[in-house]
Amino acid sequence: MVSLRPLLQRRCLCTKLHDKWSVKQVMKSNFAESLEEIKTRISDSDFIAVSLQKTGSFSAPWQRVLPFDTAETAYCKAKYAAEKFQLLQFAVCPFTISDSKLVAHPYNFLLFPRDEMNIGMPSYSFSCQTSYLASMAQEGFDFNACIYDGISYLSRVQESAAKVRIGNPTAITYQMNSSSTPTVADAVFVERIKSRIKNWKNSCKSSNSRTDDPLVSTLRKLITASEFYGSRPSMSVDVCSERQVQLVLEMLREFSDELVPLIIPGKSGGTQAVRVVLTSSKEDKNFFETELHCQEEEQNKKVRGFREVIDLISASQKPVVSHNSLNDFTFIHSKFIGPLPPNIDEFASSLRLVFPVVLDVSYLMQIIGPLRKVTNIPVAISYLNNHFFAPVDIEIPHQATENEGKLHGYNVVRICHLFAKLCSVLKIPHSSTVSDNEVLPPALEECTNVFNEFSTSTRRIDEDVKVWTKNTRKVSCEQLVLLWGFRSGTTAGKLKSMLHRSHDVFSEEFDVRLVDKSCAIVVFWQPGLSTIFLDVMNGKEVFGALKEMISEGLRAVSFEAYKKVCRLGIWEADLTESMVRAMDEDPDYLVEANPETKLREIYWSSHDSMINLDEL
Amino acid sequence: MNRHRPARALSRALSRALTPLSFSSSSASSSSSSSLSSFPLKHVTRSNFEAALAELRGHVRAADFVAIDLEMTGVTSAPWRDSFEFDRSDVRYLKVRDSAEKFAVVQFGVCPFRWDSSKNSFVAHPHNFYVFPRQELSVDGPSYEFLCQTASIDFLAKYQFDFNACIREGISYLSKRQEDEAFRHLNLAFEDESSVIWSRLKEVRNIPLVSMPDILFSERMKNRFIEWRDRLLLPQNGRFQFQDRTSDFKQFETIFFKMRPALSLNGFTSHQLKLVQLVVKEHFKDLSYVHFEGENSILQQLIVYTESKDDKDLLMKEVKNDHRRQAETKIQAAVGFRHVIDLLSSEKKLIVGHNCFLDIAQIYSKFIGPLPLAAEELASSVNKYFPHIIDTKILLNANHILQQRIKKSKTSLSSAFALLCPHLALSNINTGLPSHSYLSVEVEVDDLRSCNWNSGAKHEAGYDAFMTGCIFAQACSHLGIDFKIQLPSENLAYNERLQKQINLLYLSWTNGDVIDLSTGKKVTESLGSNILKKQYPKIVFENIVLLWGFPSGLKAREIRECITKVFGPTSVTSVYHLDETAVFVQFMKAEMVSDFLLLKEKLEKSDGPISVLHPLAKLLEGGSTHAASYETYKEICGSSISKHLFADQAEVFGIRWKTKLVESKAALDGEENGSLGKENSTMRTAAKAAHKTKHGVVDNLRDNSLCDQIIHSIYAAEDSQLRTTN
Incomplete structure (x- = not known):
């Protein structure tokens, strides 16, 4: 299953040795390499467990999710917390289960909502509950590492807003429809732009041989609005409407072997101008276009930050296992997808588009012992150990990292462990079924996407x-x-x-x-x-x-x-x-x-x- | 540029960055950076707090003045709460109040300065306290929570702030109010005779023993206690036999508790202890179950033997008193960092801060009690605790001599420090300055004096407090206060040369609003020659309409166009963005405000073609455009909620109407009394001022894109010119 197994293997046969589990710690400095690594891990895995460290969860006793909360009120409470508090740690663990063997690849990402692009995102401010910070401190959490070197991110919604705000030119990706008939005004506009472009193009070509008086060339540049895009000459065409953008682009097709149009977005959406870049040859043009593409990718990576990981999980469409799914996924939705919808139905359907299968170990626990609410994973594991025979052999093929003393994110491994045990207790057939036909065993199918741990009915949101x-x-x-x-x-x-x-x-x-x-x-x-x-x-x-x-x-x-x-x-x-x-x-x-x-x-x-x- | 000041901290960061040497030695190491600092600074965390406090008491008592500075987790809880030119002084106060209530203090710099006449120099004792609002007492109710402004946290990180030291080792505190509350709870719990809350023992209900292990356990305990008691009562040489038969069995240990023989219980689960309690209660009249907190706050459970009922009562009373004393000590200990504030207050020393209104508000809210609703009330309360406060920013701006010193009117902390005290800021470097005009300052930390240190110590509260104090001392010297002839007994706070500035604080630096803490009155720009250049026409708050929820992307220019089409080309003085969802529109005349609101309401009511074709239709598109007068902004600023966008805030605040018409002035006065009276007077003075300075209507649109384009093209031209000439 896992083909690339590092030479140094760590095998832990029992949970007591969990402090030897090596969880890869990821910060800004090693994010890029880890991203590549986790990409393959995710695609090789059957399930992905997640575990979140938040700065708080409720401001007053009644704002916790209480036993008498309906799905709807519980969601409202979770939404409020997710909007208010922040994530500082996000542990991701792609894993596979075969027979009684669990192979896990835990990663622990440190997050900080730093405003990397200087656009007031992802988060203007966030709340902290002192008791949360204090207990994190007790566990040895390194706040300096988190704040200095935590990975930032933007949600999907924020990313599209940021693209506008950053105002980077984008290459044209969409196909234009030239259905509407041009008016006289359009024709005049096109002609004017066309002649300007021609003049500019000619002057660019001829000016190569001529050495100008600096002042004259400056003035010319000012008049023709010509400038440089990188090393290539370029020129901006101001536009007043999207219609004009279309017209300009259509007209430019005539020069398509030399000119590359770029869209300059306006400050508040829309298009401010079309920038035309002159390339020296067909090859140069192709080269320029790939260059642009790479640049955009690079930029996107920088903008998305940690969200790349969320996108990878989402793209894999693999089942995601968590402990407290309502709380965790309201956080995930609000930080990495977009603002939380007003009610749980919309939330569930919005989330399903990103994560089709969400499994909650608390819910699975309830199937076994209906009176047990899992507040603590080690307790749940020991409960299972005492009541059932379900040995699970954990293997973490990571290489041991040097700074092992201060590792965090064990919880995610515990979730994997508990899940594996639960699968074994509940006689849920293993990975083979999952990976072969991408369909969950019916037993698990029953348990997906349950967001109210208190309500007994699975899908129907119960009153x-x-x-x-x-x-x-x-x-x-x-x-x-x-x-x-x-x-x-x-x-x-x-x-x-x-x-x-x-x-x-x-x-x-x-x-x-x-x-x-x-x-x-x-x-x-x-x-x-x-x-x-x-x-x-x-x-x-x-x-x-x-x-x-x-x-x-x-x-x-x-x-x-x-x-x-x-x-x-x-x-x-x-x-x-x-x-x-x-x-x-x-x-x-x-x-x-x-x-x-x-x-x-x-x-x-x-x-x-x-x-x-x-x-x- | 004021508009873009996201935080005081940030503006300070800029000014710090501008001081050339300030960066030089900032260490890259995060955890051990304190030891690398070349500037002697006493770092105080909870581990050395007690000792440091004792030492500080002596220093403060001997000091001529004490400089302070605070570092917070943020300043503004939402962009629309930022400080604007459009802040009326009462609104400005509400913003400060919001900030002080929401953000935490993470570092507190205290630096007592004492004049050493033998050395003709000041001795400073800079202390840098790490503070963290850890919840030390378990009280039910809302959890301790604070807000972090991401930009401020990031700023602190840039200056190598040690968050680990703060969160792990920071000193916690209780405000006066919290302490009183804790004692009140304590008294309630102990006064109620019948209640057993104090013992923190839940009354054990007589649950029938059902499970076999429980029954067996209880039986064994019963026998064990009988055996123990009987052995106690055996007159064996008149001595108790301490060595148990089962001495290897460490669960029981015979000890003395309050002169009575007792059995200490170890290693039982809470369930077992409950059973033990039941056994004692049911079967033994002469035994009592007692628990107390031993060393290292480990809870100890005991079975105590008492001779009689009276003795038992006496024991319980003693135990109760012990518990009470322990609880009181705990509260005392939880007061923590507030002892420093109490010290400053009780010593009545002159407190020196730099632009410190927010600092004072923070101190009040964290260490005294909830902030009052109006600045005037705060002023009088603060005056009681700190009778003498002086703000170096006020001092620097008020005095001509000092203003000349600071040529470019840069009064940010570090630039003022560099300009006034170059000998300290650039020490070790021979500045070639005539040294006699500068006061010398020595720094003493842990009885080690130094007058030579590397400048550019990390910018921490302790160092900032030190800079503030140096500025103040130097400013005093420029004002003609001669410390050499000043008698030690003479209180600097009563020096006549400082009387004009003492207890004055900038409520808003942007608008030059000043508050006098000793009178509670607001002094508007009375301070000397002011250097505040007004880029904007004078603001008349009565002429302002607050608009929000308009179609997104609508620019200030477009809003102005819409309105001027109806009210005339000169009707709008300025349009100012609070954030992307809200603007202030300032009209020429106050009547236009009510006219506009009326018109808006009318248009929204009629669905006819007129409303669609009306010039304002563009503004009202989408149907969620709200409008109200400036008062509504004040109301919303007073709310404790902080949504990121103003439109969302207004909704959460509970605004359900779309237009709030302005009532006639008389009705308004009648309806809201008190604080409004004062506002009106400020409004009137403002209106008068506006009348006087009638220098045309300045168009101050922020996103005038045309203008931007022109500027851009000019820059571009310049740029390319540079390139070509190079």
Whole structure:
């Protein structure tokens, strides 16, 4: 499978030796060579594992992806984090599995969003969570290396914007259609340009033999707008529209054996001018064109930076394995593809175009042990070791690098390892099937592109949420109510007993969890009760303990309001504050569609408690 | 050029780069660069902080003044928050506030200067503190977070800033507010008698033991404790038998805890400890489960024997007090770098900074508390903590003598240093300057004095603070303050020659807006002869319309054309890009603002052919063009969110309307009181000023492409001429 095996092989038979795993560290200085190397590795591999090191993941406790998040709200949270934080390390590991042998080629790329082209990209600023940096520091991460010598990048979308901004001339690649009939104005324009070009061409040819007074030649240059492109004479033709560009190009075909047209892009898109370069012969022209092509490639490489690796992975169309796919791929999309779409469906379809198959080890773990959420890969591996017999022999044929003391990116090897074990446990047939016909085994097919680790259904984006992590029970969003305005320092248990005493709806089974210190979520196990409760909260006829609590500030809203907070991206430090703001922003939102339970003026007169009950 | 100043740091970088020798010895090594620095500088990280602080106390106490400088992770959180000519002073403050709240301080330079009369020279003690906002106390709530401006980080990297030292070894801190908050939490936790939060032990619920291993374990523990207790109570020679039968079994160790025999538990899992707790609670009245933090903050679990119920209560009380003391010590320790700020504040020394309003705002926000909403409030609060602050930039610009010294009006830190103190900047090189007019400065680090060092030490906060102090000392000398006859007891802060400039800071260097910290008032360009050349016509904020969300790629020239077609060729004074999605349009008259907004709204409401053919249609194309008065810009600047593009920001900020009409002035005054009053007065003065300086309408379009082309062609011509002549 791997034909080029370096002489020095490192074999590690067990995970305990993982500190001997050699992960190739890639920085700006050795990026070019590594890129060539990884190119072949990727094309020889069956899978590619990725692992990302971010500068943070959530700003407030409730902004984590929580067990009760739907796919949609989880995506909103992941999107917010991906836009805010930065990637400092990106580990890529092309690997193959055959029988119980895993052959991996781990690379760890250090990234820094340096503005290499001086165009304010890829990132004007980014956030850092100090705890993330501190724990990276503890692991011995070299921030100096990362910032001084990290590889920069541009996303696909940024690249096309940058091309305009950098304003490098580009050779013509597209075919022109000369369908539209020329007008008189066009004809005049073409004639004028044609004669200018002829004059210029002649003067260029003749001036070779003549030595001019410098001033005269300067003036001539100024008048004919002639200049040099490299060593070749060139001349710019200003254009006012794309139509004129076409006309000029068409006219230039007449001189196609000597002249090469280049498009000079305008500062804000479009074309500013056509530059005509005079070559001395047919051979020279061909030479010039290949030269241009190379230049462009070189430039592109510089612009794309690390994204070349992403493009290679994408071009290979191989399955990509990650640990926390929603978080990782929102980051990848926002940094290397383009701005994140507003909802998860669009995200999934946009991502599928780039990475057709994404596999999440957390999801695969769930198939084995449904109650286990993988927070930690070593733990997952040891769980598998304890419960299943699935020996995996890891082989990393990299040559050992000298600075082995400070290596990072082991996590990606662990992901490979875990994945290999999972495949063996789940009896997923190995690489042969994958590489032969490019179709995943059906078992894996089931598990691709699942972005909500909490929802059980695979493809369908489910409105149902699973509530508590232990002892999972499925409930519909409609059975959930968010509560706030209780006394600070109240525990979930206290709140539950207070609620239990407050009203009849709480005589049936229900549960309470704190989302953060000021907001709680209540699940009514019996459908319909949440509606009754919200009705009670908004109605006049409240009495007893509940009235007491309401007068102290207790508020309740349906889960819809929470979804709205996430959708609108109101990320305050406290969920309560976000909820209140979402209500403030659009007080009518809930009233309009709510003609039956017309809201009565309640004495605390706040629209916080306006809930659309019909929609539930 | 001010428009293109992305960060103060960057402009400083340029000026530094211009100082010829500044680069010479910057070492290429990153990790050990500090040791290679030829300029003596005391680097302080958390490992030597305690000692350095103790030493610094003495230096500050003895000092005549203390110079400071800060390095931050960034300055501007979004391009549209950059400092513009179009910044009204209140908006400028909001921008500074945003910057101070979002970015972290990573280095803090403190340099006390003391006049040594025996040597007729100043002695400076430059300290370079690495600071990092590590979260030392575990409090729930929002995580510690800060923003990095990529350009600023890259700039720091260019000057070999040691990020590893900063993140790994940086000194953390708590602001006054955070400290108070932490103590409040502590008190709450300890006051509540019933609560056991303080012990950080979760109440063990009586979970029925189900699993066989658990039952067996509990049983074994129970027997073990009974055995231990019984042996304690055996009157064997009146002594406890310390040597256990199972001494090889290191899980248990008999020790004394608060004069009571105790069994220390080692090597148990948290689950096992929970079971132990249950066993003790259920079966032993005379044993208590206690934990405390031992050396190296290792948590120790103990089973303590108590003779009676009273004794038990007493023990618990003692333990509780211990816990409290420990928690307090922890908070004290977490205060960290703020001790330096407290020191500067309590000593009431003259603080010297260079263009230091942002530095002061940073200090306030990081070490005191959240920044207030208006600059005036900040001024009075700062004045309480630091009664004497002087800004060398103000000093240099205010005084004629000094201005003459600095011929080209370059007042950036390093150029001022090079011009005022060439003997220090270019030491070791015989400058041939008459040395008597220059003050000599010696640097003392760790009791080692040197008056000879290589200049061009790395540009770190400590060195910048040193330069600032030297500039100040030299400036004082030029102002006629003679340190030789100055009595040691005399406070420099009260020197009459400095009274005009003390506590004045530039709110905005670009506009010459100055704030007086002792009065809280804004002083607009009252400072002497100012050298600020106004390239732009005076800005009248009432005449400004803020436009955003127009079709992308629309240039300033096109926007002007659209508007002048309707309001007349001279109606628009200037069009200024905030970023690619937003512009300020300054009209000739304030009425035009409301007219324009009205017209825009009208056009958007009607769908008829008139609105399509209207000259403004080009501007409104796409249907998401928003317009409002300057006040909206202020509101948006006050928001804590920072989106990269202004149009996105406005949307996230929650603007749902398309046009915000300007109400009549009276209504506006009535509606928003307080701070607006002051703004109006500044607006009025600005308006008056504009009236006076009526030197025509200068077209200041930024992307006037025609103009660009002309310039380009001229350059090109020159260029080619050069080539040919060569």
